[in-house]
Structure formats: structure tokens, C-alpha cells
Amino acid sequence: MAGSADASSAFQDRCLNCEAPLDGPYCRRCGQKAHLHRSIGAIGHDLVHGILHLDGKFWRTLPLLVWRPGELTRRYVHGERVKFVSPFGMFLFSIFVMFAVLQVFGLSLSNLDVMQSGAIQQSIGVARDGATRELREAHDRRAAFARGERVLQANGQPATLDSLNREIAGAREQLDAIVELGSGTGRFVDTGTDLDTGWARLDKGLEKFNDNPGLALYKLQANGYKFSWLLVPLSVPFVWLLFFWTRRFRLYDHTVFVTYSLAFMTLFGTALMVLGFAGVVTPVIASAGIFIPAVHVYRQLKQAYRLHWFGALVRTFLLLNFCVVTASFFFVLLLGIGALG
Secondary structure: OHHHOOOOOOOOOEOOOOOOEOOOOEOOOOOOEOOOOOOHHHHHHHHHHHHHOOOHHHHHHHHHHHHOHHHHHHHHHOOOOOOOOOHHHHHHHHHHHHHHHHHHOOOOOOOHHHHHOHHHHHHHHHHHHHHHHHHHHHHHHHHHHHOOOOOEOOOOOEOOHHHHHHHHHHHHHHHHHHHHHHOOOOOOOOOOOOOOOOOHHHHHHHHHHHHOHHHHHHHHHHHHHHOHHHHHHHHHHHHHHOOOOOOOOOHHHHHHHHHHHHHHHHHHHHHHHHHHHOOOOHHHHHHHHHHHHHHHHHHHHHHHOOOOHHHHHHHHHHHHHHHHHHHHHHHHHHHHHHOOO
16 A cells, blocks of 8 residues: 555655645645655654644745735735735734743733842832831931921921921831832722723723732733734724725725734734843834834835825824724723623
């Protein structure tokens, strides 16, 4: 039987999967490769491909996604599907990479134990010692005033008993705040005790955010991973608004545009995180985080929809503002979903 032949030979006469005659590197009937490896390396390749779907299509897609995103969008929309990774395939891959990097660098949002790290605890200790010293000095100044000595305020004016009492109260409040921060019981987001946004679920989510920031951030991370696909339907209407008067483009076209764009932005944000931990200075990362996404959106709009530079520029400005609205709504939505837990 042909299937019993050694699969490590260069080529087979018949496909080892369906036994159809072979006249090239792939089977015409089922598409399986004619040349199969029987090695540990082949197992590793299958594992990586099965999890990440990394193959020749990925390496053809990624350079275009980075440098010519509009061309990639247009070519995929117009039918070149086999050559490239699908938009949702790239988007899911980018989400996987982002959360993998978060875990590798110990940035799991559920891990607020960073507050117990040596450097931060040392800084809190220094601040606590300073606040304790200021409180003691304030008491000494009031004691000196009680003995009839002349005591001056910070502005050079003679101190009074009321001013000294206020100084002591302020120093004590500062010390209490630092001690509370060091114990990990401080509020993560000070929303106020009477917050009322009009959306009961959101208010409950914000309350939980304050009461237990570690758990709230864990839920945000988990929900963000599960519901990241919602960014696509939330964003597509905004792109449609930029072209609603023309029938040249369909919702399918806008969906491909949005999904590829989100995939790039996620991969780019992940790259910035890695650069930050590699020691790249914050101003460089901040400048890249502002400038490069805007340029990418401009190039993708101009290339995908074949726009004049001015039309692409105006739409880029509008779309970037729409992105802020979408991101804000998505964050609020995650808070609302987290309130159910």
C-alpha cells in the first residue's frame, strides 16, 4: 500500500492521505503536501502552526500590514484571499500575542502585588518617615509656641495657635494617607461617595473598582480578552460614516479595514510595551504611540479607498476622534460587564 512507504523520501508517487496520483508538491484532490517530515522539528512546526497559524501567508501578510495596510485591505477585499492571513486571523493572533507578552513581563492586571515590590515599598517607607518627621516638628513648634517662644509660619509671618493646629492636622492627614497606601487599602479610583452616572451597572462596576482594584482589574483583563472582538462592530459604523454617500464600498470592505487596523494597533501597542521594558525612554515611546498610529490610519485609508491626500487627511482626523469614542465606550462596557460578576 502506498501509505506504508517511507514518508521521509523526497516525493511520493501517490498522496499518503487520499492516494491520489501526485504530479507536484501538493495533492490536487486534498491539498496535502507530497513531502512530509518525520522529525521532532516537524512536530514543533505543527505545534506552532496549530496554535498561531504561522505559515507563509503570515510572513506575506505582516509586512503589508505594517507598511502598506491599505494595499493589503484592498487586495483582500478584491479576492486575493489565499495569499494572506484573514483579517480576523490576524486580529486574534495580535490579541494572543498581547496577552502572552503581558504574562511574560509579569503585567497580569490581576497582579497588584507590584505594590509590595521592594522599590515601591522603599519609596513609601521614605515618604512615611518624612511625614512622621514633619508631624513631630509641627508638635514641637506648637509646644514652643505654648512656652511663649516666637514661632514663624512658612511665609515668615508669626504663627498663631490656629495656624499651628492646622499644620499638625495637615501633617497627620498626610501621614495617614501614606500609611493607608503602604497597606494596600487605598482607593484605586477616587470616584466619590455619591457617584451617579445614571447607569446602575456602571456605578456598581466603579464601586467594585474602588473596593477591590485587584479583582476589578483581573475582570477587566479577562473580559477584555473575551470581548475584544466587540471592537470590530463598534468601529465599523464610524468608518461607514466616512463613506456613507457612495455605493462603491460595502460594509464588508469597512469590516476588513477595521479588523486589519485593530490587528496592527494591538501588535504595535505590544511592541511599545516590550520596548519600554527594554529601556527605551518614555518620551520616545509616547511620541511613537501618538505619531505612528495616525500615519498608519492615514496610509491605510489612502491606499484602501484610493483617496486624494486631503480626503485621506480629513478622514484620518475624524477616524482618530471616533477611535477615542469607541475605546471609551468599550472601557465603560467592560466595567458594566464586570459589575455582573
